[in-house]
Amino acid sequence: MSLSRKACVAGVFEHPTRFAPDKSMFQIMAESARGALEDAGLTIRDVDGLCTTGIGMGGMGIVGFCDYLNLTPNFVDSTAIGGSSFVAHTAHAAAAIAAGLCEVCLVVYGSTAASSRFAIGTGGGGGGGDPCDQFEIPFGPTTVGSYAMVAQRHMHDYGTTSEQLAEIAVTMRLHASMNPVAKYRDPITVEDVLASRIISSPLHLLDCCIISDGGGALVITSAERARDLKKKPVYILGAGETVRHAARGRRDFLEIAAAQSGRLAFERAGVTHSDIDMAMIYDSFTITVLTTLENLGFCKRGEGGAFVTGGRLRYDGELPINTDGGGLSSNHPGMRGIFLVIEATKQLRGECGPRQVRDCRIALVHGTGGALGTRHSGATLILANQ
């Protein structure tokens, strides 16, 4: 059974806040849900499915949010695989709709990461009580450190440079300058990135995503239902998801989850790389973008350094990436997957103003969650406007 074109993104909303010490996590989520439902032309009474997870939530947070909004959905999914979760939720919602489990599914995220002063990237790695954590936490793991070790290996194997990684950050800032709600909008140069302090070698401060508050929501519904709604439907063509980890001590650090989730998404969508008009690639760190592009097959392994230079990733380039400014410049409230789907949807609807990608018909979304060199997840979606 193919999922292709059975379900649509019918409504999206990105909460404009970047700092909200006066709001709770559930408030940001609920305001985002309201925005997405208004965008779709639906009401809370139409909702019969809910997907959410979050960094500030307990294990049963989804039930708590149902309580907050007085929801009693027929389908719930709280898949928690890090920042990519909401990309996976979108696919799960589409599958649930295609299978008749629900008809209108909200995917929601919200966080007060900045105002609660979470040290997401450098807070000690978030080691919990999982058996594998005992072999890591004594050595001082951090999220940025895990990605840094992928970057170090990439540089060693392929001669990738800090200048090449910096170009990704510079491009994201250019895009942010065209996004009125982006947190950081002043242009930066490659030299600025290289002059910023090293957080975890070889990654500089400006190779790292920002920390903001924020949230967002999506309304997913059947293609049939979406046809009569307020906005032009954005169809889900294909999806894939998987994880990578230490592989019992045999991990290849440059082979990431995107290789598998991307291949599945392309196969299921029945499109090829040349069909992709723009991509939203989770940019927790500059290296995340480079290695994701390689693993998705936009360039060969080792060629990412050259691929990301020369303006290719600009909104007016050959493969526009993260036109909202990404996690590097626009927003990163702990997890960012939801914003990838939101911006891709807006691009496919032609709503992006000065940063609009010309003739944008098919978009790819890839979320990475967790720690790239340790345990991480990848979720890929391919979306189209017809």
Add this chain to the structure above:
Amino acid sequence: MADQKEKKYSKPLPFIDEEMRPWWEALQRHELYVQKCRDCGDLRFHPRALCTNCLSSRTEWVRCSGRGTVYTFTATYQNQAPGFRESLPYIMAWVELQEGLKMLTNLVECRPEEVKIGMPVEVVYEDVTPQVTLAKFRPAR
């Protein structure tokens, strides 16, 4: 004396569960092990009760030479975690053991600018508390 030492060590300590205890006890004897499946022969690290290849519980411990090479590394200049925030920068690395398996560790007795991928390293045992010994690595001598 033991109490004093415990107080002094402020970095996060592993939560050692019963399944992994033999591995940690071997470290206290300054011995490093990986596991081998007695049925299919697959080597694995970190330790766990079942072979990931065939799910057999029949396991033997294989003593490591304690030698390996740096697979990748990072010098960390920012970490809020207690113990680490006072000892910046420190070097984290994945070391590829001679036995072919990678493990996360710290590189010690060297400066960040001296570390190279592929560099030969050897294990050093740090008795950080009376209950916990960590396997760290230094440039091979």
